Amino acid sequence: MIRLCIFDMGGVYVTNHDTAGKIAEFIGLDGVHSYSGLEAVLGKSLSDYTRGLISEDELWRIFTEKTGKSVDNNPSIFGRFFAPIINPETDKVIRELKADGMRVVCGTNVVDVHYDYHNAHSQYAIFDKVYPSHLMHIDKPDPEFFRYIAEAEHVSPEECFFTDDSKANADSARSIGMRSYQFTDAVSLRENLVKEGVLV
Secondary structure: OOOEEEEOOEOOOEEOOOOHHHHHHHOOOOOOOOHHHHHHHHOHHHHHHHOOOOOHHHHHHHHHHHHOOOOOOOOOHHHHOOOOEEOHHHHHHHHHHHHOOOEEEEEEOOOHHHHHHHHHOOOOOOOOEEEEHHHHOOOOOOHHHHHHHHHHOOOOHHHEEEEEOOHHHHHHHHHOOOEEEEOOOHHHHHHHHHHOOOOO
């Protein structure tokens, strides 16, 4: 029996969240349009930032050392292009789950400035709790990310349903026993929740 639903944030609950292309253009990286492209340049430092192990200033210092490119991080480069919008259809599905008494939390890879933006704009308000990578010091798709949430919520992985737009993240959650769904759209999500017996 499912007792906990875990939702990803960017690409599931909010849209207009992927600023990788704008960041790449701002810092002078041609042909980079995704976070995986940024990661290819920034390497481990991007994951370290996502896990709250280094600051954004430190990230850009490492970038300058690697590339010789100097960047202006005031205001925050990660923050200056970030303006996500709640997906109303996903919001509707979550409200339906909550109306049925389901506990719904957010499990998100997030950096500090994006976390602050979501809080300032009440975009986490629908969730019973938020599990952000930069405060957990673990990021998806590390299976420990999902174990951490299950333990904190006092449920077994088998009692969790996880939704994420990343196949790697959905597969990782499934590998520890969670039911998981790779998000494409809210209609398909709801159909999957019905199929799994989470919604009727």
